[in-house]
Amino acid sequence: MAKTIKIRARIKGGVCEVKSLIKHPMETGQRKNKKTGKKIPAHFIQEVNCEHNGNSVMTADWGTAISANPYLSFSFTGAKKGDTFKLSWVDNKGESDSAEVAIK
């Protein structure tokens, strides 16, 4: 699968600030296909896992009401330049992706 995740992790005042964008349709299952009138099946990210040097710093459970191409930002302490930050997601169809960056 093509890369779906963009991450920026940067140390700011001793805290690592993470900003990420995931490419995903986040289909609610309530939208209708205009041509056929049939509902488009739900297809959305359910779990997001964020790791710093292999240790989980934040996990998220998402529903269908997260916007398409989700944006997520948060920050955590205890990181230094060059550490690795990894974000992975799994959706309701069992598809998944992950990306790793070095913290700046």
Next chain:
Amino acid sequence: MNMKRRVFLKGTMASGAVAVAVGAGLLSPRQVLAAWPKSAFEAKDVSGAMNGIYGSDLAPASKDIEVDAPDIAENGAVVPVKVKTSLSNVESISIISEKNPTPLVAKFNMTGKTEGHISTRIKMGQSSNVIAVVKADGKLYSARKEVKVTIGGCGG
């Protein structure tokens, strides 16, 4: 995804999607659903959603939580929301959009290292309160902000 597959999936929406995932030999969906609070995300009202994740729908308002969202959202499909809290020992932050067909939007599980803020973008079906529920030190707190939506972002 091509049109034929959409047609193939019609009518058997949920089971069809799971079957495709299993058939493609991808990650087992059961494994995924185990940790994901399904009943809370499928709840049709705020108290159902809160009971589903926290086992209680009582969360007193707290001044230590700030919900940052626009007063008027032109497009309900993309409403930026930021939740900030100065409470200590934050265990999780949940975002609930009161009048969505299924109000629970997301639950963020924090760890000892995470700072007390989160920002994301959510969909809102119509004008309503955005409620942030924070679990800190084993107790529930909440804050809300009304957002007026010009065009809903949930149906079609």
